[in-house]
Amino acid sequence: MGQTIGIVGGLVIGDAVVKAGLVSNLMVVIIALTAIASFVVPSNEMSNTLRILTFPLILLAGTFGFVGIAIGFLVLLIHLSRLESLGAPYFAPVSPLFVKDLKDTFLRLPIYKLNTRPKDVNAQKSVIVERSREWDDNEK
Incomplete structure (x- = not known):
């Protein structure tokens, strides 16, 4: 009430x-x-x-x-795009733009196409271990 x-x-x-x-x-x-x-x-x-x-x-x-609202949101967007969380950009991979890392941002690709790690995580190995789509005979 x-x-x-x-x-x-x-x-x-x-x-x-x-x-x-x-x-x-x-x-x-x-x-x-x-x-x-x-x-x-x-x-x-x-x-x-x-x-x-x-x-x-x-x-x-x-x-x-x-115009003031648009400027305010623009300043807020610029501030958020400059932030980092645990060493990775806050808006990664959109800002800074990494085209190869966009494959799992807006549209989910099949898991077998996701074989590299994003650049913003600074991984030691950029290639992920090859995933198999077939069943392993030893797991039965």
């Missing part, structure tokens, strides 16, 4: 603020979308991160409109 009252109250207050000319319609829409999307996030840490990231995006939306 409390969440419903909060959402309805937010819509009423948002409508009053837009009619007063203090913020744009786009800003109210962005705030409503982030409020709805916050119910989808499963992790509390991720929810807190997204809540903190909304404040600069709200300021950019209020100042520059849709």
